[in-house]
Every structure is written in C-alpha cells, then in structure tokens.
Amino acid sequence: MKLGLSSYSLFSALQSKEIDILEAIQWIADQGGEHIEIVPMGFSLDDNPDLIQAIRQRAEKAGIEISNYAISANFITSTNEEYENEIERVKKQVDIAHRLGVKLMRHDVASRPINETSIEQFEKDLPKIVRACREVADYAATFGITTSVENHGYFIQASDRVRTVINHVDRTNFKTTLDIGNLMCVDEDSVSAVKKNISLASIVHIKDFYLRPSYNNPGEGWFPTTSGNYLRGAIVGHGDIDMRKIIKIIKQSGYDGYVSVEFEGMEECKKGSKISMDNLRRLWEEA
Numbered sequence: 001m002k003l004g005l006s007s008y009s010l011f012s013a014l015q016s017k018e019i020d021i022l023e024a025i026q027w028i029a030d031q032g033g034e035h036i037e038i039v040p041m042g043f044s045l046d047d048n049p050d051l052i053q054a055i056r057q058r059a060e061k062a063g064i065e066i067s068n069y070a071i072s073a074n075f076i077t078s079t080n081e082e083y084e085n086e087i088e089r090v091k092k093q094v095d096i097a098h099r100l101g102v103k104l105m106r107h108d109v110a111s112r113p114i115n116e117t118s119i120e121q122f123e124k125d126l127p128k129i130v131r132a133c134r135e136v137a138d139y140a141a142t143f144g145i146t147t148s149v150e151n152h153g154y155f156i157q158a159s160d161r162v163r164t165v166i167n168h169v170d171r172t173n174f175k176t177t178l179d180i181g182n183l184m185c186v187d188e189d190s191v192s193a194v195k196k197n198i199s200l201a202s203i204v205h206i207k208d209f210y211l212r213p214s215y216n217n218p219g220e221g222w223f224p225t226t227s228g229n230y231l232r233g234a235i236v237g238h239g240d241i242d243m244r245k246i247i248k249i250i251k252q253s254g255y256d257g258y259v260s261v262e263f264e265g266m267e268e269c270k271k272g273s274k275i276s277m278d279n280l281r282r283l284w285e286e287a
Contacts, residue, residue, distance in 0.1 A: 001251070002258045003281055004028065004035030004067055006205070007042075009263035009273045014042025021051070022058045029062035031274050032281070037068040037203070037260045038100060045096050052099045067258040068203050069097040070106040070150075070177070075132040076125055087132050091139045098143040104202050104258070105145055106177040109133055109165065111153045114226060122161055129156075130168040137174040148202045150177035151193075154226060157186045159193035166200055176200045179262070180246050181207035181239075187227045194246050198253045206247075206280055207262040208239030221266055233264030236276035237283060247280070248287040259284075 005028045013019045019027065021043050028036050036059065038045075045052055059066050073090050077083045090107050097105040109129050112121065133149065140147045149165055151157045156165060162176050178201040183193040198204075212218050214228035222230040237243050250259070261280055263273045 001256055001284055002034045002065070002067070003277060003284070004033045004037060004064070004258060004260050005031075005273055005277060006037040006039055006070070006260050006262045008037075008039040008070075009261060009276075010269050011039075011042050012269045022054055025055065025058045025064065026062050027270065029064045031277055033064055033277060035065040035067035035258055035260070037070060037258070038066060038102075039070045045100075049099065052096065056101055065258075066100055066102050067260060068104040068106060068177070069093070069100055069102050071108070073107040073109060074111045075129055076110045076112060083128065083132070087135055090132075090136050094136065094140045094143065094145060094147075097140075097145055103145055104148065105140060106148045106150050106203070107136065108152055108156075109149050110155050112155045114154050114224070117155045117226065122155065126164070126168065129165060133165065133169045133174060134171060137169060137171040141171070141173050146173040146175055146202050148175045148177045150205070151179055151182045151197075152177075154185060157182055158188055159183060159196050162197060163200065175202035177203050177205060179205035179207065181205070181209050181241060181262070181264075184209050184211060184231055184241070185225050187225050187229060190241050191245050191249065194249050198250055198255055201255060201257070203258045203260060204250060204255065205260050205262045206236055206243075206276075207264060208234040208236045208241050208243065208276075210234050211240040233266065235263065235265050235267060235272050235279070236261060237279035238265075243279075244283055244287065247283050251284065251287045 209231045212230040
C-alpha cells in the first residue's frame with residue numbers, strides 16, 4: 001500500500017492561495033505521504049506546460065510519486081457535436097496525464113440531476129458512455145495509461161453500475177477509482193460494495209462520512225443521498241463508515257497499489273488531511 005493524498009483534500013487552502021500546488025506537494029511529503037493525486041481544482045493545467053513540468057520536478061525533489069490525474073467529464077450532452085467535443089477534450093487531458101508522467105487517470109463519465117438517475121435512464125445512456133470510455137481508453141493505451149471511472153456523481157455511483165460500465169467497455173486499461181465513501185451517496189453499504197469492486201480498482205480513495213437518517217435533517221453542511229438521507233464529510237476514522245472492516249478487506253484482497261486520502265470535512269483542510277493520513281496509516285498497520 002502506498003499512502004498519499006488527493007490535492008482535492010487541500011482545495012480550500014489552494015483556492016484561498018494560502019498554498020499553491022507546489023507547496024502542497026512538499027506539505028504531503030512532510031506528512032509522510034508517498035504520493036500525490038493531482039486534481040486540477042484551485043489551479044489549472046490546461047495550456048500550462050510550465051506548471052506541469054514544475055509539478056513533476058517538485059514531486060521528484062520531495063521524494064514522492066504522482067499517482068493519478070483526476071478530472072471531471074460528462075458524456076451526456078444535448079447534441080452529438082457536444083458529445084464528440086467532450087471526447088476530444090478528455091483525450092487532451094490524457095495528454096496532460098502523460099506529461100505529468102502518471103500511468104493512472106480518472107475521468108468522470110456521466111452526470112444527471114438526482115431525479116434523473118433511474119436504472120432505465122442508465123440503460124438508455126449506457127451505449128454513449130461505453131463508446132466514449134472505449135475511445136479515451138484506447139487513446140490512453142498508446143501512452144501506457146490506465147483510465148478509470150469513479151463511483152461518483154449519483155448517476156454512475158452504485159457499485160453494480162460501475163461494474164456494468166467496466167464490463168461493457170471491455171478494455172484491460174479501463175478500471176475503477178474505488179471511493180469507499182461515495183457509495184453512501186446512493187445509500188449503498190460501503191463494506192459490501194468494496195468487496196464487490198476491489199478487484200477492479202486501479203486506485204483506492206479513502207474518505208469518511210457522517211450519516212444521518214432522512215427524518216433528521218441536521219442543517220447546513222450536509223447533503224442528501226439519493227434516498228434522502230444526509231451525509232457530511234469527516235476525518236478518516238471519525239465518521240460512520242466501518243473503516244477497520246473496509247481496510248481489512250482491501251488489505252486481504254492483495255491490493256498493494258496507491259491509496260489516496262480524500263478529506264471533505266468541515267475542519268481546516270491541512271489538519272483534517274493530516275489526521276486522516278495518520279489514522280489510515282495506523283488502521284492499515286493494525287488490520
């Protein structure tokens with residue numbers, strides 16, 4: 001297991017300019033992180049080759065790896081022209097991943113409003129999703145890059161939907177970024193879902209959530225699941241996910257790749273990220 005942090009965990013500090021992405025790399029290394037996952041929020045790598053090179057150099061100097069490049073994407077568009085343009089845009093992001101020197105890249109695949117996420121809609125959209133993912137994966141293969149879909153964004157969030165997309169795309173370099181917390185957004189048990197999908201993971205995201213039932217709206221800071229329950233980001237090990245059980249499942253599966261903390265809590269981001277990384281390291285050793 002290679003423990004690291006998603007740059008998204010430090011988004012509030014990046015957005016406020018308290019730190020920049022180069023300083024974030026050094027900060028992660030100083031906390032004992034072995035890798036950084038690059039998520040271009042709070043900064044941009046589009047048409048910015050100097051920053052891409054600077055990120056590579058700073059990671060090398062800090063002695064940590066760049067594990068994964070994660071971007072947003074949506075192949076559900078109003079017109080065919082927009083659909084083709086989105087495929088081409090994501091392929092250009094593959095070029096950025098290549099320049100970063102990573103061999104893993106996550107791109108989202110589809111998003112719909114929460115009231116349009118039925119299984120019937122998923123089946124209707126599946127052919128377009130599959131074709132786009134194949135085209136991107138085939139392009140990424142020329143650089144030796146494995147692309148992945150994350151269980152993310154309500155529509156393609158349940159473990160079985162992720163498995164379905166992967167099975168239909170049918171490319172050895174197309175897998176899943178397995179986020180153990182996001183499964184709760186569609187009211188799925190994280191323990192059961194991780195058991196199902198860990199064998200398909202190219203990288204694992206470790207995050208935690210507090211969970212409250214639909215009849216107990218806690219107010220500001222919480223967001224709804226598809227069934228109307230409520231979630232709020234937590235420090236890893238502080239929330240309601242059975243973290244010890246999940247880490248044991250991941251460890252016993254034989255997975256030995258990158259494990260990336262994603263902190264989304266209300267605590268100050270550096271403090272929350274550090275405690276999360278420390279807790280994950282301790283829980284892994286104890287599993």
